Amino acid sequence: MVETGDFTVFPKRWGAEFVRAGDVRFRIWAPDHTRLSLRLSGEDTPMSRDEDGWFELLASGVEAGAPYAFVLPDGLMVPDPASRAQEGDVHGPSLLVDPTAYRWTNANWRGRPWTEAVVYELHIGTFTEEGTFAAAIERLPHLAGLGVTAIELMPIGQFSGNRGWGYDGVLPYAPHNAYGHPDDLKRLVDTAHQLNLMVLLDVVYNHFGPDGNYLPAYASAFFDEARHTPWGAAIAYGKQPVRQFFIDNALYWLDEFNFDGLRLDAIDQIKDDRQPELLIELARAARETLPGRHIHLVTEDNRNVAYLHERSQGQASQYTAEWNDDFHNAAHCLLTGERDGYYEDFADDSLAKLARCMTEGFAYQGEPSPHADGNARGEPSAHLPTTAFIDFLQNHDQVGNRATGERLSLLVESRQLEVMTTILLLSPHIPMLFMGEEWDETRPFLFFTDYHGDLADAVRDGRRREFAKFPAFQAEDSREAIPDPNAMSTFASSKIDWSAMERSSGKVRLELIRALLETRRQHIVPLLEDGVASPGTVIEAQAGMLAVDWSLNNAVLRIRANLGDRPGRCAGARGSVIFSSGEIDLAAVPDELAPWHAVVALERS
Structure with a gap:
């Protein structure tokens, strides 16, 4: 971030940027042309060009909300490719936006861990x-x-x-x-x-x-x-x-x-x-x-x-x-x-x-x-x-x-x-x-x-x-x-x-x-460590049965699911049931699951 007088602006290389109250720098890369103009509030002003094809102009007395566009040598008017807002559709002028006008109520927010x-x-x-x-x-x-x-x-x-x-x-x-x-x-x-x-x-x-x-x-x-x-x-x-x-x-x-x-x-x-x-x-x-x-x-x-x-x-x-x-x-x-x-x-x-x-x-x-x-x-x-x-x-x-x-x-x-x-x-x-x-x-x-x-x-x-x-x-x-x-x-x-x-x-x-x-939130998130490799293990089970385990932060998370239309058996899983689909309330993971039923268990070391 760059602080300049009344403005704190993101220093974009492209587009329109307030450098101080009332003063705006307009910049666009147009290497195909030797001449380019800025149309600001209906008035065209030639822009200066450097050897790399960047055109630039510093305009004074400009207020947020002013429409602007770039004009090519053949008269074609084009919007700012880095426009912060448009006056109408994508074919019309861009609008000058004051990026500091909004007053954040949670400016100190730093986010949440990915886990x-x-x-x-x-x-x-x-x-x-x-x-x-x-x-x-x-x-x-x-x-x-x-x-x-x-x-x-x-x-x-x-x-x-x-x-x-x-x-x-x-x-x-x-x-x-x-x-x-x-x-x-x-x-x-x-x-x-x-x-x-x-x-x-x-x-x-x-x-x-x-x-x-x-x-x-x-x-x-x-x-x-x-x-x-x-x-x-x-x-x-x-x-x-x-x-x-x-x-x-x-x-x-x-x-x-x-x-x-x-x-x-x-x-x-x-x-x-x-x-x-x-x-x-x-x-x-x-x-x-x-x-x-x-x-x-x-x-x-x-x-x-x-x-x-x-x-x-x-x-x-x-x-x-x-x-x-x-x-x-x-x-x-x-x-x-x-x-x-x-x-x-x-x-x-x-x-x-x-x-x-x-x-x-x-x-x-x-x-x-x-x-x-x-x-x-x-x-x-x-x-x-x-x-x-x-x-x-x-x-x-x-x-x-x-x-x-x-x-x-x-x-x-x-x-x-x-x-x-x-x-x-x-x-x-x-x-x-x-x-x-x-x-x-x-x-x-x-x-x-x-x-x-x-x-x-x-x-x-x-x-x-x-x-x-x-x-x-x-x-x-x-x-x-x-x-x-x-x-x-x-x-x-x-x-x-x-x-x-x-x-x-x-x-x-x-x-x-x-x-x-x-x-x-209660049981899984506390076990997750973003930088730690924790591949799971596929447990042998009958056809149609899903059985997987993960060792996570001194605990083992187990999912057992019957993804078929007949009852199915899989290797017994130790630990406490933290969730069971359907209406069955289980105290321990059963050896046999009804069709289309899942049980999730957690065993802590």
């Missing part, structure tokens, strides 16, 4: 009927009372239109204005901290969206045309201005908005040849810039790599944890029997793969992947602590990437879901819930966008073609039934139904989640 994390993923636009930061604040006490300790916001960087998942953002510094003002977001974070809730933010550093990205018009070197991602040209991370754009963005959210951590989307597409690589440099910058705070950096990465999550002296020196898709996929195959798409990797020996995930982290640690045409996938992961893995049964991808967005509550029986939820929330991994999961939400979470014209047609038709390879959607009429992402009804039907938790089934499910999370 205490119970993550709850939510999408601001569909979490409430209003779909705003302000409305989400009203629901935070519910989450704190449930036992959640961290909320994770899906991406909020400004994207085209009013509604979307957020992964097609083009202005990654600007909170999406359909959700509210930047100060509304700060109030959300501040209120969460008041309730002892951490707040994580999902950020997208692997691509820009298809509408409103003006960087190619003035900084073509920002992209590497020789390499492509699933979403278009790759980003040239080796260029220092590009690198700084993303490192500054991470620091901006962590510092200026007081977020407790970030979840980096699809980092397997973030590739550069510099050493240290961008991902490592970013993690180091975050930890060195913000000492004394609990900063949690989470990755999503289908490669199953372990090197980013190594611990140093008991601490996460780079990344804290990884979304563990393997756990989800194995559990989903067990519950549903599905085997299309990437589920083909988990359709055989699903139970064994689930057990390996629980005891060693990843199911695939270098074995050939059928879905990847037999290529090896993954690295050994058993040496990492259990807290390096975030497990889940549902999330935005795993629900929303289904053709009709069905949740597990519509796919499996409640007793099956109860057993798998017990395993999820009482294992020593970090658990994550998806919004509405706590009351078995039945409304779908669909893929939705707000595009128009040819782009809207391309997105709708492309999504329907994507499902043509699935047996259920090979007929044209079945594909036509897949909801149009651009229809308002698709977005509206994805809003969770808060009244459902007042129904009898919702109350039962809520009570289960509260009981499980309270059991976790």
